[in-house]
Amino acid sequence: MEGVDHLAHERNKSEFDVDAMxxxxxxxxxxxxxxxxxxxxxxxxxxxxxxxxxxxxxxxLFKNTLRKAAYAWKTIIDLHLSEEEAAKLRFYVDEPAFTDxxxxxxxxxxxxxxxxxxxxxxxxxxxxxQIIGCYAQTELGxxxxxxxxxxxxxxxxxxxxxxxxxxxxxxxxxxxxxLGKVATHAIAYALLIVGGxxxxxxxxxxxxxxxxxxxxxxxxxVGDIGMxxxxxxxxxxxxxxxxxxxxxxxxxQMLMRVSxxxxxxxxxxxxxxxxxxxxxxxxxxQTIVADASCALSRAVCIATRYSAVRRQFGSxxxxxxxxxxxxxxxxSRLFPLLASAYAFRFVGExxxxxYADVTQRLQAxxxxxxxxxxxxxxxxKSLTTTATADGIEECRKLCGGHGYLCSSGLPELxxxxxxxxxxEGENTVLLLQVARxxxxxxxxxxxxxxxxxxIAYMTRVEHLMQCRCGVQRGFAELSADLVEAAVAHCQxxxxxxxxxxxxxxIPGKGVKQQLEVLCNIYALFLLHKHQGDFLSTxxxxxxxxxxxxxxxxxxxxxxxxxAIALVDAFNxxxxxxxxxLGCYDGNVYPKLYEAAWKDPLNESVVPxxxxxxxxxxxxxxxxxxxx
Ligand SMILES: CCCCCCCCCC/C=C\C/C=C/C(=O)SCCNC(=O)CCNC(=O)[C@H](O)C(C)(C)COP(=O)(O)OP(=O)(O)OC[C@H]1O[C@@H](n2cnc3c(N)ncnc32)[C@H](O)[C@@H]1OP(=O)(O)O
Ligand SMILES: Cc1cc2nc3c(=O)[nH]c(=O)nc-3n(C[C@H](O)[C@H](O)[C@H](O)COP(=O)(O)OP(=O)(O)OC[C@H]3O[C@@H](n4cnc5c(N)ncnc54)[C@H](O)[C@@H]3O)c2cc1C
Numbered sequence: 001m002e003g004v005d006h007l008a009h010e011r012n013k014s015e016f017d018v019d020a021m022x023x024x025x026x027x028x029x030x031x032x033x034x035x036x037x038x039x040x041x042x043x044x045x046x047x048x049x050x051x052x053x054x055x056x057x058x059x060x061l062f063k064n065t066l067r068k069a070a071y072a073w074k075t076i077i078d079l080h081l082s083e084e085e086a087a088k089l090r091f092y093v094d095e096p097a098f099t100d101x102x103x104x105x106x107x108x109x110x111x112x113x114x115x116x117x118x119x120x121x122x123x124x125x126x127x128x129x130q131i132i133g134c135y136a137q138t139e140l141g142x143x144x145x146x147x148x149x150x151x152x153x154x155x156x157x158x159x160x161x162x163x164x165x166x167x168x169x170x171x172x173x174x175x176x177x178x179l180g181k182v183a184t185h186a187i188a189y190a191l192l193i194v195g196g197x198x199x200x201x202x203x204x205x206x207x208x209x210x211x212x213x214x215x216x217x218x219x220x221x222v223g224d225i226g227m228x229x230x231x232x233x234x235x236x237x238x239x240x241x242x243x244x245x246x247x248x249x250x251x252x253q254m255l256m257r258v259s260x261x262x263x264x265x266x267x268x269x270x271x272x273x274x275x276x277x278x279x280x281x282x283x284x285x286q287t288i289v290a291d292a293s294c295a296l297s298r299a300v301c302i303a304t305r306y307s308a309v310r311r312q313f314g315s316x317x318x319x320x321x322x323x324x325x326x327x328x329x330x331x332s333r334l335f336p337l338l339a340s341a342y343a344f345r346f347v348g349e350x351x352x353x354x355y356a357d358v359t360q361r362l363q364a365x366x367x368x369x370x371x372x373x374x375x376x377x378x379x380x381k382s383l384t385t386t387a388t389a390d391g392i393e394e395c396r397k398l399c400g401g402h403g404y405l406c407s408s409g410l411p412e413l414x415x416x417x418x419x420x421x422x423x424e425g426e427n428t429v430l431l432l433q434v435a436r437x438x439x440x441x442x443x444x445x446x447x448x449x450x451x452x453x454x455i456a457y458m459t460r461v462e463h464l465m466q467c468r469c470g471v472q473r474g475f476a477e478l479s480a481d482l483v484e485a486a487v488a489h490c491q492x493x494x495x496x497x498x499x500x501x502x503x504x505x506i507p508g509k510g511v512k513q514q515l516e517v518l519c520n521i522y523a524l525f526l527l528h529k530h531q532g533d534f535l536s537t538x539x540x541x542x543x544x545x546x547x548x549x550x551x552x553x554x555x556x557x558x559x560x561x562x563a564i565a566l567v568d569a570f571n572x573x574x575x576x577x578x579x580x581l582g583c584y585d586g587n588v589y590p591k592l593y594e595a596a597w598k599d600p601l602n603e604s605v606v607p608x609x610x611x612x613x614x615x616x617x618x619x620x621x622x623x624x625x626x627x
Pocket of ligand 1: 087100101103104105135137138143144145146147177275276278279281282284287288370371374422423424425426429433436
């Protein structure tokens with residue numbers, strides 16, 4: 001039935017003010033208004049249509065992405081959108097594109113690592129999109145090990161230039177988004193060589209393509225690296241390969257905030273830490289954490305709405321069958337994911353604050369909180385992306401067979417999301433960084449350097465004092481256990497930031513109570529999942545474990561009547577969700593049925609290839625037919 005809200009009875013059950021929760025989710029009344037307006041603008045504009053993506057060939061998909069990016073830019077200019085509104089527009093257009101890396105990495109890298117003069121020269125061009133940038137760090141042979149990069153930048157004092165060169169096949173830049181076909185410029189990372197001495201990896205602004213006809217500049221071999229996981233999905237992005245053959249760039253195109261090369265060929269290090277070369281990664285990891293709650297909430301919204309629509313078994317006296325959301329097993333898989341979506345939202349908000357704080361301090365030459373900010377961004381990036389990728393796949397399974405259809409939106413969401421576990425730091429590699437930070441802290445316990453901020457709790461964990469002498473030995477040997485410790489530390493951060501959120505004033509009828517229920521689910525689900533660890537370390541007794549389990553079941557019952565309203569609070573349009581199973585009105589079956597007929601395979605009743613392959617088979621002519 002068109003126009004009928006099939007989920008109205010669910011919405012009527014809710015016990016809290018959904019509009020107030022929408023503001024909590026958005027972060028502020030202003031953020032809600034902007035997000036709501038821009039999402040509706042995108043949804044109502046046929047220029048941003050995306051329901052045909054999975055049927056396009058790679059070339060068609062890529063060209064369509066270029067069209068959309070240009071159309072989005074025109075919309076931003078025509079409507080005089082602010083930076084905040086423009087970012088929201090790109091978000092709701094919901095298509096991986098070169099613009100993500102231009103705005104998300106190229107510009108932040110120049111801001112973080114460029115001098116004032118360099119920023120003044122390059123940022124206006126980038127902001128107006130008169131140049132398009134990518135972030136060319138990873139090579140064919142090295143991604144995680146940034147110090148192992150082989151591209152060289154050799155200073156030539158005769159011409160006051162750097163010579164950028166790829167000496168080996170494995171030094172080819174490999175993966176950068178936007179590089180393959182679009183970017184005109186790159187921040188390329190290379191091993192700096194001055195006066196014959198290697199000075200570590202540095203960033204350089206390198207022009208790749210002509211601004212007149214887009215052809216690669218002399219000395220550049222550049223192209224796309226090929227199809228990636230999933231049809232459609234991340235294939236809208238032109239991840240690229242690039243080789244430099246003694247490419248010359250002016251000296252002032254080395255990003256020189258952290259260290260400088262003078263025209264006489266002197267290498268000078270500022271008093272800022274070398275790690276600032278990694279600053280763009282700090283920024284992007286923070287945005288990836290914020291983004292995790294969006295991707296997870298999207299999958300959870302689809303699975304929750306569909307679970308309320310779908311009925312299987314349990315009909316009494318010819319009455320309706322049971323909604324699958326009423327099964328305790330469905331609840332125990334779905335509601336912890338719902339709680340995680342909210343938990344990641346709040347920890348993402350906090351991380352944004354932490355990043356702003358560390359940036360302000362860095363500008364004032366206070367570097368004291370940089371190691372903590374690195375550990376938090378790296379650890380939370382790892383934890384939230386792993387949980388989100390796993391969560392999207394779980395949501396697909398929660399939708400049964402229909403979850404496997406592209407029209408459910410879940411396969412594409414998974415395919416686009418899952419590389420987040422790898423890019424911007426492979427998740428295990430990042431957890432090892434957190435472990436290193438934790439072990440360094442443990443080794444300093446009892447000294448005058450007291451742990452503060454997110455590691456202040458360590459002084460209260462008595463047995464850590466006993467192991468502090470041994471932590472520098474056997475790091476590699478114990479690394480698998482240390483990674484688990486790093487995850488536990490990050491989970492503690494997530495839970496404590498959720499609790500801190502609840503200590504704030506939260507307006508709206510019943511909103512705080514719902515969030516308390518979700519926070520308890522998040523914490524108790526972790527306790528339940530890792531009860532072996534808690535029991536074996538004597539942190540809880542078997543009685544506590546059983547109580548936690550009982551409490552979880554009771555919390556699931558409290559969520560149940562509010563489940564649909566809790567996902568409505570994400571305020572996603574049907575366009576952004578891109579899912580028949582998750583559509584707002586719950587009118588799933590007619591839409592699924594209709595969508596099937598739109599598949600290109602159904603354009604003819606008898607398929608192409610019938611006369612060549614099916615008929616000979618049926619007529620037993622297969623031995624004589626030429627295949
Ligand atoms: C408008 C906004 C839109 C936003 C959307 C944006 C989203 C865009 C997303 C687009 C999609 C994809 C783009 C993907 C891009 C990429 O993938 S770019 C490539 C990213 N590559 C990596 O992440 C490589 C991972 N490797 C590393 O980070 C390092 O090499 C590693 C930390 C693993 C090791 O470094 P080393 O120097 O070799 O080793 P180490 O000795 O361990 O470290 C030295 C020292 O430095 C500290 N450290 C390391 N990293 C950082 C950092 N980032 N910040 C601060 N400090 C750092 C480390 O802790 C050590 O400190 P210590 O005191 O000596 O212990
Ligand atoms: C979709 C996508 C987009 C990307 N975009 C960009 C981009 O725009 N710009 C860019 O520069 N790069 C980009 N990358 C590259 C990305 O940053 C790297 O792939 C990533 O950092 C992982 O590095 P790697 O590929 O070298 O993995 P590897 O390090 O080779 O990882 C392979 C395995 O080895 C393990 N491992 C590695 N080191 C250690 C260690 N020390 N201890 C224990 N285990 C270890 C890892 O855990 C993993 O299991 C992109 C990648 C993808 C998939």
